[in-house]
Amino acid sequence: MEGQAPDRGLYFPGTIPQIDPGFIRQIEKHSNESIALEVIRPYVGDCIPVNELQRIAEETVNFDIPLVKINERISSLELFHGPTLAFKDIGARFMSRCLGYFARDNHEERIVLVATSGDTGGAVADGFYKVEGVKVVILYPSGKVSNVQESQLTSLGNNIHALEIDGTFDDCQQMVKGAFMDEGLKRSLKLTSANSINVARWLPQQFYYFFLWKQWADKNNPPVVAVPSGNFGNICAGLLASASGLPLKNFIAACNANDTVPRFFETGKYEPHKTIPTLSNAMDVADPSNFVRILEIFQNDEAALKAVVETYTITDEVTKSTLATVFKKDKYLLDPHGAVAYAALNNYLETHAGKRGILLETAHPVKFYDVIEPVIHQQVPVPPAVEAQLRKRKAGIKMAAEPGALKSFLLEL
Numbered sequence: 118m119e120g121q122a123p124d125r126g127l128y129f130p131g132t133i134p135q136i137d138p139g140f141i142r143q144i145e146k147h148s149n150e151s152i153a154l155e156v157i158r159p160y161v162g163d164c165i166p167v168n169e170l171q172r173i174a175e176e177t178v179n180f181d182i183p184l185v186k187i188n189e190r191i192s193s194l195e196l197f198h199g200p201t202l203a204f205k206d207i208g209a210r211f212m213s214r215c216l217g218y219f220a221r222d223n224h225e226e227r228i229v230l231v232a233t234s235g236d237t238g239g240a241v242a243d244g245f246y247k248v249e250g251v252k253v254v255i256l257y258p259s260g261k262v263s264n265v266q267e268s269q270l271t272s273l274g275n276n277i278h279a280l281e282i283d284g285t286f287d288d289c290q291q292m293v294k295g296a297f298m299d300e301g302l303k304r305s306l307k308l309t310s311a312n313s314i315n316v317a318r319w320l321p322q323q324f325y326y327f328f329l330w331k332q333w334a335d336k337n338n339p340p341v342v343a344v345p346s347g348n349f350g351n352i353c354a355g356l357l358a359s360a361s362g363l364p365l366k367n368f369i370a371a372c373n374a375n376d377t378v379p380r381f382f383e384t385g386k387y388e389p390h391k392t393i394p395t396l397s398n399a400m401d402v403a404d405p406s407n408f409v410r411i412l413e414i415f416q417n418d419e420a421a422l423k424a425v426v427e428t429y430t431i432t433d434e435v436t437k438s439t440l441a442t443v444f445k446k447d448k449y450l451l452d453p454h455g456a457v458a459y460a461a462l463n464n465y466l467e468t469h470a471g472k473r474g475i476l477l478e479t480a481h482p483v484k485f486y487d488v489i490e491p492v493i494h495q496q497v498p499v500p501p502a503v504e505a506q507l508r509k510r511k512a513g514i515k516m517a518a519e520p521g522a523l524k525s526f527l528l529e530l
């Protein structure tokens with residue numbers, strides 16, 4: 118319910134639970150639903166009764182998460198088959214259903230408030246759609262999200278309210294932060310944030326690392342896993358899964374020009390620069406919130422961290438050439454975020470003969486057709502579900518980038 122701890126730190130499990138090794142050995146025999154339940158149960162304890170938790174886990178993972186071979190050494194774990202075509206669907210669906218459960222129990226209405234530069238808002242809107250007892254208010258910068266994303270935010274209605282802010286993403290974020298600090302709002306409303314540091318979004322992201330292992334045939338030779346990283350929640354979930362007994366022991370943090378963590382690996386100094394806009398914009402994060410959780414998993418032992426994680430910085434030029442080459446040679450269409458991970462993985466494999474790897478494909482390429490089409494000189498096929506979505510496009514409620522406007526809106530909601 119509280120995204121951030123009262124001292125402004127991040128919540129972290131008191132102990133990292135160990136998954137039964139017998140369960141892992143038999144993982145191929147288990148459904149995705151029962152794997153999800155087994156993984157999340159120790160974190161939830163008896164806060165949610167097991168039959169309710171089972172329903173939540175089932176609804177969280179009710180779409181395909183296939184492992185697709187690209188070539189002899191590289192496969193892609195496709196995380197984009199959820200309702201908004203983004204891997205964030207998994208965390209958002211889990212969180213929304215947990216909040217729905219607690220709202221029902223407490224008879225107390227919550228307002229989820231979130232600023233988005235694109236993917237988060239769509240996944241949160243879809244996840245919370247028609248969840249009883251929860252209203253969602255999403256702020257997005259006017260003219261700065263794609264058509265698909267805007268239609269995902271604005272077309273649902275019901276308990277989802279999309280505000281089109283006349284300003285930048287930073288303005289949206291400032292307004293949201295302001296609302297959380299506002300004493301008047303605190304007194305009259307129950308506000309919750311749905312950003313990625315919330316444990317209810319972070320922890321369920323472990324699921325697909327287990328689904329990956331289930332689908333990996335060569336259990337004696339675990340793959341290296343390349344994760345396109347921005348706020349570092351996704352890779353951190355993989356490292357937590359590994360610490361709790363999943364036999365994945367090599368990870369790659371693939372970054373774009375926002376290279377704070379790769380520079381930390383090189384120099385030992387954590388020095389965020391200003392955020393740099395790139396083609397893989399969901400990863401444009403200069404000061405990744407979840408990195409402290411990674412240090413916590415390794416108990417601040419840098420040598421132990423470096424034995425498991427390698428980092429690479431990939432330029433926009435290489436992102437584009439990777440997209441083009443993989444499409445031409447392997448007939449596989451990456452999105453810009455997946456392309457960053459592919460390029461990093463490719464660099465790693467050049468110096469690790471005999472290894473094979475998996476990249477996490479975090480978004481459907483159609484979401485980034487404007488980047489991809491000039492690179493591959495072809496149109497990106499639009500899936501029927503997306504065409505239907507685009508026809509539903511409506512406008513958000515227009516609002517000036519002023520804290521007062523948001524406050525009045527929330528009080529009248």
Ligand SMILES: *Cc1c(COP(=O)(O)O)cnc(C)c1O
Nearest residue numbers: 346347348349350351399479480
């Ligand atoms: C959010 C996002 C990422 C980055 O994930 P983090 O958990 O913030 O590291 C990568 N790719 C896509 C498409 C995203 O939406």
